[in-house]
Amino acid sequence: GQNIDQPTEMTATEGAIVQINCTYQTSGFNGLFWYQQHAGEAPTFLSYNVLDGLEEKGRFSSFLSRSKGYSYLLLKELQMKDSASYLCAVTNNFNKFYFGSGTKLNVKP
């Protein structure tokens, strides 16, 4: 089966750095995605990792360790608009996506 865990909620200050962790157990791992979802809206793609290491994209970076079943999303220079839920999703060899419950990030002034 699939099991994906993320913290339920986090709070950080504008301008700071925050790390959102995701651990997973899956068979036939074929990549890990991070999505951002504002309340009442659809998720939007942030990053994709399939090999171990860090992928950097502007203020957002994502890290993957396949041997540990672990990923994190790093958000730098936080802005108020970054207040949203962040979803971790794992795919398998059959192109099925398995989503975590999401981490609600609150950015305070």
Added chain:
Amino acid sequence: DGGITQSPKYLFRKEGQNVTLSCEQNLNHDAMYWYRQDPGQGLRLIYYSQIVNDFQKGDIAEGYSVSREKKESFPLTVTSAQKNPTAFYLCASQGGQGGDTQYFGPGTRLTVL
């Protein structure tokens, strides 16, 4: 513009009625998916289709049905057998290759009165 659309945005249904949610994409994607999201929860897979005229059950298929007669369209019917249908429904499409992201429609919020 290429994209994925869902209609309607808000839908109200009386208990015991079937209702069909529309999902259309012009991205030429092979794979399409339906998810359900409850407040404060992640996405749970209802049905998915990797190719026209073929689809598979997801984790919570009971009380739902789908069809995939055209590549562009993947409608979802919420039947009266679904005991707790009030939720936010998201449709997604994907190119079908490993590593391709899913693109989501704007969602339909279904409320059963």
